Amino acid sequence: MGQSIWQSMEKKGYSRRQFLQFCSAAAAAAGFAQSGVAQVVSAFEKKEKPAVVWMHFQECTCCSESFIRASHPIVADALLDVLSLNYTETLMAASGFQAEKSLQDTIKNNKGKYIVLVEGAVPTKDGGVYCMIGGKTAESILQEVSKDAAAIVAWGSCASNGCVQAAKPNPTHATPIHKLVDKPVINVPGCPPIADVMMAVVTHVLVLGQIPALDSLGRPKEFYGRRVHDTCYRRPNYDAGLFVESFDDENARKGYCLYKLGCKGPVTYNACSVVRWNEGTSYPIQSGHPCIGCSEEGFWDNGPLYQHLSTFPGFGIESTADTVGTFVAAATLAGVAAHAVVTNVRKHKVIAEVHAEEEKEQ
Amino acid sequence: MTRIVVDPVTRIEGHLRVEAVVENGVITDAFSSGTMVRGLEKILIGRDPRDAWAITERVCGVCTTVHAMASCRAVEDALGISLPPTAELIRNIMTATQHVQDHVVHFYHLHALDWVDIVTVLKADPKKASELAQSFSTYDKNTTAHFAEVQKKVKQFAETGLGIFANGYWGHPAYKLPPEVNLIAVAHYLDALEWQKEVVKIHAVFGGKNPHPNYLVGGVPCSINVDEVAAINTERLNLVGRLISQADEFVNQVYVPDLLAVASFYKDWAKWGGGLKNYLSYGEYPTQGYNKPEAFKYPRGAILNRDLSHVYPVNPKDSQEIKEYIASSWYTYAGGDGVSLHPWEGETEIKYTGPQPPFETLEGHEKYSFLKTPRWKDNPMEVGPLSRLLVAYASGHEDVKQLVGATLAKLGVPVDALFSTLGRTAARGLSAAIEVGYLKEFYKELMDRVKTRETSTFNNERWEPKTWPSDAEGVGLVEAPRGSLAHWIKIKDGKIANYQLVVPTTWNGSPRDAKKQHSSFEASLIGTPVAKLDQPVEIIRTIHSFDPCLACAVH
Amino acid sequence: MSTTGIAAKSKFANGHPADYRRVYVWEMPVRAYHWINAIVLVVLCITGYLIGAPIRAFYASEAYQQYWFGWIRFLHFLCAYVYVFNFLMRIYWGFVGNKYAKWNNFFPLTKAQREEIMDVLKTDVFQVKLHGAISTGHNALAAFIYFFTFLAFCAQSITGFALYSSMSNSWIPRMFTWIVPLMGGEMSVRYWHHLFMWFFVTFIVVHIYLAFYHDYIEGRGTISSIVGGWKFDKMPEKKD
Numbered sequence A: 001m002g003q004s005i006w007q008s009m010e011k012k013g014y015s016r017r018q019f020l021q022f023c024s025a026a027a028a029a030a031g032f033a034q035s036g037v038a039q040v041v042s043a044f045e046k047k048e049k050p051a052v053v054w055m056h057f058q059e060c061t062c063c064s065e066s067f068i069r070a071s072h073p074i075v076a077d078a079l080l081d082v083l084s085l086n087y088t089e090t091l092m093a094a095s096g097f098q099a100e101k102s103l104q105d106t107i108k109n110n111k112g113k114y115i116v117l118v119e120g121a122v123p124t125k126d127g128g129v130y131c132m133i134g135g136k137t138a139e140s141i142l143q144e145v146s147k148d149a150a151a152i153v154a155w156g157s158c159a160s161n162g163c164v165q166a167a168k169p170n171p172t173h174a175t176p177i178h179k180l181v182d183k184p185v186i187n188v189p190g191c192p193p194i195a196d197v198m199m200a201v202v203t204h205v206l207v208l209g210q211i212p213a214l215d216s217l218g219r220p221k222e223f224y225g226r227r228v229h230d231t232c233y234r235r236p237n238y239d240a241g242l243f244v245e246s247f248d249d250e251n252a253r254k255g256y257c258l259y260k261l262g263c264k265g266p267v268t269y270n271a272c273s274v275v276r277w278n279e280g281t282s283y284p285i286q287s288g289h290p291c292i293g294c295s296e297e298g299f300w301d302n303g304p305l306y307q308h309l310s311t312f313p314g315f316g317i318e319s320t321a322d323t324v325g326t327f328v329a330a331a332t333l334a335g336v337a338a339h340a341v342v343t344n345v346r347k348h349k350v351i352a353e354v355h356a357e358e359e360k361e362q
Numbered sequence B: 001m002t003r004i005v006v007d008p009v010t011r012i013e014g015h016l017r018v019e020a021v022v023e024n025g026v027i028t029d030a031f032s033s034g035t036m037v038r039g040l041e042k043i044l045i046g047r048d049p050r051d052a053w054a055i056t057e058r059v060c061g062v063c064t065t066v067h068a069m070a071s072c073r074a075v076e077d078a079l080g081i082s083l084p085p086t087a088e089l090i091r092n093i094m095t096a097t098q099h100v101q102d103h104v105v106h107f108y109h110l111h112a113l114d115w116v117d118i119v120t121v122l123k124a125d126p127k128k129a130s131e132l133a134q135s136f137s138t139y140d141k142n143t144t145a146h147f148a149e150v151q152k153k154v155k156q157f158a159e160t161g162l163g164i165f166a167n168g169y170w171g172h173p174a175y176k177l178p179p180e181v182n183l184i185a186v187a188h189y190l191d192a193l194e195w196q197k198e199v200v201k202i203h204a205v206f207g208g209k210n211p212h213p214n215y216l217v218g219g220v221p222c223s224i225n226v227d228e229v230a231a232i233n234t235e236r237l238n239l240v241g242r243l244i245s246q247a248d249e250f251v252n253q254v255y256v257p258d259l260l261a262v263a264s265f266y267k268d269w270a271k272w273g274g275g276l277k278n279y280l281s282y283g284e285y286p287t288q289g290y291n292k293p294e295a296f297k298y299p300r301g302a303i304l305n306r307d308l309s310h311v312y313p314v315n316p317k318d319s320q321e322i323k324e325y326i327a328s329s330w331y332t333y334a335g336g337d338g339v340s341l342h343p344w345e346g347e348t349e350i351k352y353t354g355p356q357p358p359f360e361t362l363e364g365h366e367k368y369s370f371l372k373t374p375r376w377k378d379n380p381m382e383v384g385p386l387s388r389l390l391v392a393y394a395s396g397h398e399d400v401k402q403l404v405g406a407t408l409a410k411l412g413v414p415v416d417a418l419f420s421t422l423g424r425t426a427a428r429g430l431s432a433a434i435e436v437g438y439l440k441e442f443y444k445e446l447m448d449r450v451k452t453r454e455t456s457t458f459n460n461e462r463w464e465p466k467t468w469p470s471d472a473e474g475v476g477l478v479e480a481p482r483g484s485l486a487h488w489i490k491i492k493d494g495k496i497a498n499y500q501l502v503v504p505t506t507w508n509g510s511p512r513d514a515k516k517q518h519s520s521f522e523a524s525l526i527g528t529p530v531a532k533l534d535q536p537v538e539i540i541r542t543i544h545s546f547d548p549c550l551a552c553a554v555h
Numbered sequence C: 001m002s003t004t005g006i007a008a009k010s011k012f013a014n015g016h017p018a019d020y021r022r023v024y025v026w027e028m029p030v031r032a033y034h035w036i037n038a039i040v041l042v043v044l045c046i047t048g049y050l051i052g053a054p055i056r057a058f059y060a061s062e063a064y065q066q067y068w069f070g071w072i073r074f075l076h077f078l079c080a081y082v083y084v085f086n087f088l089m090r091i092y093w094g095f096v097g098n099k100y101a102k103w104n105n106f107f108p109l110t111k112a113q114r115e116e117i118m119d120v121l122k123t124d125v126f127q128v129k130l131h132g133a134i135s136t137g138h139n140a141l142a143a144f145i146y147f148f149t150f151l152a153f154c155a156q157s158i159t160g161f162a163l164y165s166s167m168s169n170s171w172i173p174r175m176f177t178w179i180v181p182l183m184g185g186e187m188s189v190r191y192w193h194h195l196f197m198w199f200f201v202t203f204i205v206v207h208i209y210l211a212f213y214h215d216y217i218e219g220r221g222t223i224s225s226i227v228g229g230w231k232f233d234k235m236p237e238k239k240d
């Protein structure tokens, strides 16, 4: 400690020009106000850690829990060296008024220079009364803290696409952050996101001083550019058509592909099969459970989980597109058969008509 | 008379607001309010019961897994599915791991700062701290060098702003620890932060990830095959074994010794925070199946009026035992505000009637929380590690009796000391010690099964919905880290027709019932002295002793 | 073009015997398009269905020893390309081909076309009329239905290439990347792509039946027309 982030980058051999180039190019590309990030960067050069506030709204705190599982760097080092986490309801010492003061101090003293990390969705129904902190609605707090923020990161599926509380019928109108603030948001979906991915996004912004390159959904390409399926170690089994038919069957014990148990790996963008979870220990598929697509928008309503495709609405829990399709095709066949019968009757009439004509002629 | 508001209560999970009425420096009344709701009980309706574990798991990422567990049990109970014994063992390992991790994180990262003044760490002598620590523990990082290093880190850190430690109640007269003990605690705060991410790798092995590992109705998703690299094999099992030994060391050489060291300076907190006199525990760790609670490791039962000579049986299916009120909650019932409903008949109609935000106080509002109010035979009950231990103690559970007795003796306090803020915090540590012992047992049994290749992990007889009855109902009970958790499900034509959760923090943190009886949080605050009205650390201490989880409580 | 009777009726209303002539209706490119399309669509439906619901086909226990699922997918993608380019060719031919192939056949823009649709409905679908209009090329209703089929072709190609864009770096699929977020993720793209398959299955059933139906009831070589190109048509009515 004691050295600025720029100093530590300089030690690692980055030139100052490179450093600034990183910052502006990436920021501009992502549509971020250039000045905002530049200010953060200049803050890094001074002897102070960038100020960060972590907001909790409609969530389950699993994103915070995931974050503290990071292994490189471990979260203790990040908290001591990389950032100044001035507000987080999960870990901060102060409560009540003192906590609120920490938040207010941070946004006042670091105008345009602090980073906002958001965990959770924001309910917008009935004036936002379904999530209140300190007597204020989540919605109003979000507006207040994001106004002068240099960058906003939406943690997890809750903040980036609504997650479980936004599943049908979304009783509180849980809304993702990017729909509420008029600034670009870095979306880091997943339920929760992988710890080391979270840490990497934070360091990308705070240590490299860059906004990571984002895709059209605002997700860092670095971690959300590939499908789980593309780098899944069970992929050879998929291509070979070797599938698990039922949990713990002979094929499951051989580690075949989980596609037929409803694996959403082929439709899910996440880093699980490369980075893996808990310091590379495993990921859902490695433990024998199909991917449930937890980083995809609306994944709760893509169910049932163990089915390859969603249920067709209005036809009972077991009906897939195939059930409906088979039904329609069968009904068509029946219609065709009936039509054929009528046609045959009609043809007899026509033949009779022709015969009658011929007879008349003769 | 002053009304103090603490909102947000931090170092908990979720959004909790506490309002306390203080007269002559003592709390005379209190209001506990949960201020965030998601409506998951409504979202569950109409879905596939086999998916409910995943949805309910997202109730909470702190006690992640216990809801998945309760949900699987509820569905299995409804459909009459029994687990293969190996699956039951793996689930026990998952649950016990959760308890141990959650308790350690609670003690160091959520609770410790109520007792440990981090600012005084700079005044400590690392050598003395090391000697002290070594006198009660064999933990190999209790060296002068390690403590000196931590002290240096804290110093450098403080120079660039206090971050998460800013605006704490530092220097408040309620802090009693000598600088050396504070230094030990802070060093172990950092060590615990590093350790907790290790132990959850057990979840990653069997469930693919943590937070939110994967579960499965009818078993566990992971297959065991010691002849295969792509299954749970010897390497995976060895990893679990190593993590369990590490957990054993951390709990017994770091957590419990620190707990006792800190507690010995705060014995006056055995006087305050007792609150309710009734304790409930569902029992946990089936050894012969979920339907045989008499063979559980922790027994099931209820204690009334602190009478440890009698344990009452608890039946979650009896429509007269467990019921929820909404008299003080932002909901409506078709039958009106005065009634209470058994969860199978439960309703979740949210209706906010509180003050329009922004507001200063909830004073004057009959309804003041998004938590419902559960009661057992109309009694408010405390749940949690303390209740778990008391029910075991009162049921004559030998291990628990010995451990509790020895601890009380070490601290030189009577059994009554358990009924307090200090007792609750101590019980959590003891509970972790017991559970790490169970973890070792379960692991050994699992290895024995692997040896004999009795390793089926899934029962697929009732997997397909066409094998289900058109109507079914079930209940899944779990002892979660914070106490007694249950999910009640009704299934109709293959879909969820009703789903109700009654969660530990719902028991403890709920508002008053229709008879104006307080629940645990409120009851435990009454009678506590508050030294400085603008720094109510005493309120925080007692509330934290319950380890509140509000996302759980409201869901 | 339209006459008063079905082809089997050998006389005009005025009593003169009807003369038949051969008309070259379907030029070679239309026929080629038709059969390529027919074959490729059948293959796409079968391989697509298998992609959605793979069968158990274990002839080996190690992944490196077999690749059938990979081949199925390969066949799907291969046919997909053929199918799309074949279709593009047909669109081109809709502008340069003969009058029976022209694009305007497929839209009921004229009053005559709309009246014919009603007539075909009465005669061929509900069979409440014994004799109805007969077109030399597509009848107006069939043509209009082909229009919807072409829309479905487009939808299937767009969703298909959108799905393919995550597996290919080729510029064609890459053009469709933006479809995925627009439709709310790959899961829903896949869902619609899969559901559309059933439209094609249904179309094929009805279409083949109707080809036989027309041949059966009109007796002027409908089926052979899509092979050889010629249909029989009445000579214009002779004036007394």
Ligand code: HEM
Residues within 6 Å of the ligand: A266, A309, C041, C044, C045, C047, C048, C049, C051, C052, C053, C073, C076, C077, C080, C081, C083, C084, C153, C156, C157, C158, C159, C160, C161, C163, C164, C190, C193, C194, C196, C197, C200
């Ligand atoms: C009109 C004809 C087509 C039919 C009937 C058809 C049908 C299907 C079906 C049923 C699936 C399985 C979906 C699922 O359940 O996951 C599928 C998958 C797919 N189709 Fe098609 N499809 C057609 C055309 C195309 C075209 C033009 C493309 C363009 C490239 C295409 C690309 C794909 C891709 C990429 C997949 C996913 C394959 C995978 O999982 O690797 N399809 N198709």
Ligand code: HEM
Residues within 6 Å of the ligand: C030, C033, C034, C037, C038, C039, C041, C042, C090, C101, C137, C138, C139, C142, C143, C146, C149, C204, C207, C208, C211, C212, C222, C223, C225, C226
């Ligand atoms: C597998 C599926 C098939 C598909 C997808 C298909 C599709 C089509 C399409 C799109 C047209 C319009 C051609 C154009 O104007 O460009 C058409 C016309 C035609 N097809 Fe098919 N076809 C199939 C199979 C068959 C078969 C098996 C037969 C005969 C046994 C047949 C007989 C005809 C005939 C006679 C026409 C001209 C019909 C008319 O007068 O409108 N088709 N078909």
Ligand code: NFV
Residues within 6 Å of the ligand: B013, B059, B060, B061, B062, B063, B064, B066, B067, B480, B481, B482, B483, B485, B503, B504, B505, B506, B548, B549, B550, B551, B552, B553
């Ligand atoms: N209360 C609670 Fe939980 C626990 N332990 C739930 O069952 O924390 Ni989120």
Ligand code: SF4
Residues within 6 Å of the ligand: A058, A059, A060, A061, A062, A063, A119, A120, A155, A156, A157, A158, A159, A163, A164, A190, A191, A192, A193, B058, B061
């Ligand atoms: S994204 Fe998932 S893990 Fe994160 S807070 Fe939301 S529910 Fe929890």
Ligand code: SF4
Residues within 6 Å of the ligand: A228, A229, A230, A232, A233, A234, A235, A236, A238, A256, A257, A258, A259, A263, A264, A265, A266, A285, A291
């Ligand atoms: S297990 Fe899932 S992600 Fe892996 S190859 Fe199979 S379908 Fe793809």
Ligand code: F3S
Residues within 6 Å of the ligand: A190, A191, A228, A268, A270, A272, A273, A283, A284, A285, A290, A291, A292, A293, A294, A295, B209
């Ligand atoms: S369920 Fe989520 S954790 Fe990864 S493997 Fe699938 S995206």
Ligand SMILES: [Mg+2]
Residues within 6 Å of the ligand: B041, B372, B500, B501, B502, B503, B554, B555
């Ligand atoms: Mg409930």
